[in-house]
Amino acid sequence: MILILIITQVENKVKARQQAEKVAQKKANKIKQRIEKKEKQQEQKASDDKKEKKKGRGALQREKKRKRKEAGEDNDKAKADEDTALKKKQKLASDKNIEVTKEKKQKLVKPKKKRKIDKREEDLEDMIRSYKSTFSQGGELGKGNLAGESKASEPKTKSREEVVKKRWFE
Numbered sequence: 001m002i003l004i005l006i007i008t009q010v011e012n013k014v015k016a017r018q019q020a021e022k023v024a025q026k027k028a029n030k031i032k033q034r035i036e037k038k039e040k041q042q043e044q045k046a047s048d049d050k051k052e053k054k055k056g057r058g059a060l061q062r063e064k065k066r067k068r069k070e071a072g073e074d075n076d077k078a079k080a081d082e083d084t085a086l087k088k089k090q091k092l093a094s095d096k097n098i099e100v101t102k103e104k105k106q107k108l109v110k111p112k113k114k115r116k117i118d119k120r121e122e123d124l125e126d127m128i129r130s131y132k133s134t135f136s137q138g139g140e141l142g143k144g145n146l147a148g149e150s151k152a153s154e155p156k157t158k159s160r161e162e163v164v165k166k167r168w169f170e
Contacts, residue, residue, distance in 0.1 A: 125163055 055063075
């Protein structure tokens with residue numbers, strides 16, 4: 001039992017020593033990092049005075065592009081790139097058009113709305129038709145037609161377009 005106690009005491013002392021070493025190492029690292037940080041700050045202050053404004057990514061790309069254009073290298077590449085991009089766009093557009101036309105074919109066609117006709121206008125049109133039929137009937141009676149067989153007895157079906165074209169009051 002005593003032996004076990006002695007062994008545990010020795011192990012505890014070893015662990016305590018290792019722990020103390022780790023703590024000391026951490027402190028040393030912190031001090032080292034602080035010193036390095038201060039040195040960097042001093043260097044940055046010195047370089048800030050000399051340092052020019054850093055160019056952005058877009059500015060650098062534009063500058064490279066200008067240089068390539070001046071050298072004449074960009075023309076061939078740009079045309080090839082534009083052609084491939086145009087072909088891709090046309091292909092996508094044609095695919096979309098095909099899809100759109102398929103969708104349109106599947107939809108049902110809506111029936112046309114009936115136009116509301118003013119009753120006064122309709123009455124006027126009926127009156128005009130009746131006058132025309134009586135005048136045309138009177139001229140044809142003398143030619144041997146009977147009154148029952150006149151054009152007035154025919155059904156009154158004139159298309160809306162004909163009536164609109166022959167209006168005398170417009």
